[in-house]
Amino acid sequence: MTLAANFDSAGPALARPAARVAPSLDAALLRDKREGLVLAVRARWIACAVLIPLMFYLNPSREALYYVAIVALFAALGWAHLRVGTVGRSRMELGLLLCDVALVTIALIVPNPFRSDIWPAPMQFRFGNFIYFFILLSTAVLTYSWRTIVFMSGWVVVAWTAGVVWSMSSVAHPELSQRMLSAYPELPLIAEFLDPNTTNVPNRVQELVIFLLAAATLAAASWRSNRLVHRQAEAERERSNLARYFSPNVVETLAHSDSSLRSIRAQNVAVMFVDVVGFTTYADQHEPSAVVRTLREFLERMESEVFRHEGTLDKYLGDGLMATFGTPVAGENDAVHALRCGRDMLKAVEVWNSERERRGEVALRIGVGIHYGPVVTGDIGVNRLELAVIGATVNIASRLESQTRVIGVSLVASADLVERARTEPGWRADDLESLEPADPQMIRGVAEPIRTWVMGG
Numbered sequence: 001m002t003l004a005a006n007f008d009s010a011g012p013a014l015a016r017p018a019a020r021v022a023p024s025l026d027a028a029l030l031r032d033k034r035e036g037l038v039l040a041v042r043a044r045w046i047a048c049a050v051l052i053p054l055m056f057y058l059n060p061s062r063e064a065l066y067y068v069a070i071v072a073l074f075a076a077l078g079w080a081h082l083r084v085g086t087v088g089r090s091r092m093e094l095g096l097l098l099c100d101v102a103l104v105t106i107a108l109i110v111p112n113p114f115r116s117d118i119w120p121a122p123m124q125f126r127f128g129n130f131i132y133f134f135i136l137l138s139t140a141v142l143t144y145s146w147r148t149i150v151f152m153s154g155w156v157v158v159a160w161t162a163g164v165v166w167s168m169s170s171v172a173h174p175e176l177s178q179r180m181l182s183a184y185p186e187l188p189l190i191a192e193f194l195d196p197n198t199t200n201v202p203n204r205v206q207e208l209v210i211f212l213l214a215a216a217t218l219a220a221a222s223w224r225s226n227r228l229v230h231r232q233a234e235a236e237r238e239r240s241n242l243a244r245y246f247s248p249n250v251v252e253t254l255a256h257s258d259s260s261l262r263s264i265r266a267q268n269v270a271v272m273f274v275d276v277v278g279f280t281t282y283a284d285q286h287e288p289s290a291v292v293r294t295l296r297e298f299l300e301r302m303e304s305e306v307f308r309h310e311g312t313l314d315k316y317l318g319d320g321l322m323a324t325f326g327t328p329v330a331g332e333n334d335a336v337h338a339l340r341c342g343r344d345m346l347k348a349v350e351v352w353n354s355e356r357e358r359r360g361e362v363a364l365r366i367g368v369g370i371h372y373g374p375v376v377t378g379d380i381g382v383n384r385l386e387l388a389v390i391g392a393t394v395n396i397a398s399r400l401e402s403q404t405r406v407i408g409v410s411l412v413a414s415a416d417l418v419e420r421a422r423t424e425p426g427w428r429a430d431d432l433e434s435l436e437p438a439d440p441q442m443i444r445g446v447a448e449p450i451r452t453w454v455m456g457g
Contacts, residue, residue: 033229040139040140041081044075055071067107081093094151097155100152104159105159108130110124111123120196120197121167122167122198125203137152137153137214141218145226149222150215153215164199174197266376267374268334270334270337270339270371270420271370271394272368273322273369273398274321274345274367277364282294282362305348306321306323308341310325312325312328314389320401324389327387332424332425332426335418336427339418342370342413343411343455365410368404369397370400370417371400371414372393373392373416374393375389375391392445399445403443403452407438407441409454413452413454413455415450415453418453432453439452440452
């Protein structure tokens with residue numbers, strides 16, 4: 001007799017660990033375990049496709065129909081597992097897992113009803129078909145849960161033991177036993193071995209013991225894999241939390257190695273300062289809740305532009321922010337990204353002001369100052385990460401932002417930034433659209449005037 005192999009789906013494999021988990025961790029576990037469920041069900045279907053022709057090869061055509069029907073039922077159970085698989089424990093999943101075990105047991109122990117010759121139930125044990133349970137057991141590992149293996153193994157022991165007891169009590173042809181004894185009167189062990197009504201209990205016990213040993217080993221391996229999944233999900237959660245405080249490029253650098261952040265080094269970067277013009281007056285004239293909401297809306301839009309243009313949000317400065325382009329690792333288009341970011345910030349504020357006017361709120365203006373030059377950068381924190389960008393370039397960028405109020409424009413970019421951007425591979429001719437050269441600006445603390453480009457009146 002032959003039997004199609006069963007590939008278990010998730011069942012209780014998607015059960016939660018005992019401890020409560022954060023939503024982000026739970027989502028990661030759901031994703032990983034769902035992948036395991038899909039893989040297990042696909043393995044089941046592939047096995048069914050391979051075993052259907054094998055049934056016809058090993059059995060006469062009519063007898064093979066019985067096993068083909070079992071294979072088809074296995075495939076249907078796989079589809080059912082895929083439909084009801086969840087993260088939490090589910091009675092429906094447990095029921096489907098029991099159906100898997102029961103179907104294998106029945107097919108292994110109950111004689112094929114399409115057979116026409118004498119076939120006592122104990123004869124079913126002569127073909128070593130218990131090995132199909134090992135396939136069922138091994139594929140349960142695909143669901144990443146040791147609970148699935150333990151649960152399934154327990155029911156295999158119960159179902160197989162019940163089947164052995166039933167076969168021992170169903171001696172349908174006692175005359176065959178008498179013939180064996182008559183043929184080997186002086187060799188009772190051989191007679192018992194050849195007796196088609198003999199269940200051979202020691203062999204059945206041996207099968208279960210070996211099965212349980214294998215199940216324990218696979219359960220331990222699955223438990224270890226489950227711990228790795230939890231650690232990976234926890235690392236993903238920590239990375240998501242880190243992204244709430246650092247820009248994506250810093251998070252990416254930290255995720256691979258923090259050595260580049262700890263070293264203090266000199267490099268050329270683009271530095272940007274952004275500020276709301278007259279925000280102090282606005283705050284004095286509005287309710288605190290409205291002020292905070294406005295500030296959040298503004299910073300959210302500015303932060304999005306910084307990240308979209310591959311910048312690093314260095315810090316919030318009350319009603320403004322400081323951003324850098326080229327930290328923690330310098331890129332080949334840092335000046336271009338800074339220039340485009342400044343222009344797109346002004347466009348974002350225009351859209352935002354349109355929304356505010358529709359709500360009956362006053363429009364706000366911003367000032368943007370950008371400069372490119374040498375800085376000293378690195379982690380200066382002792383017990384916490386604190387990235388610092390220090391140097392005259394930072395001071396000049398801050399003063400250029402202040403100059404927007406003096407000369408009545410929205411953006412002031414140094415000629416050093418524009419000239420650097422023109423040499424970068426990402427430069428386009430339209431990057432200077434709406435920008436025009438302005439008179440050199442005297443900057444406090446700088447001996448020579450700073451040549452500038454401006455945008456917005």
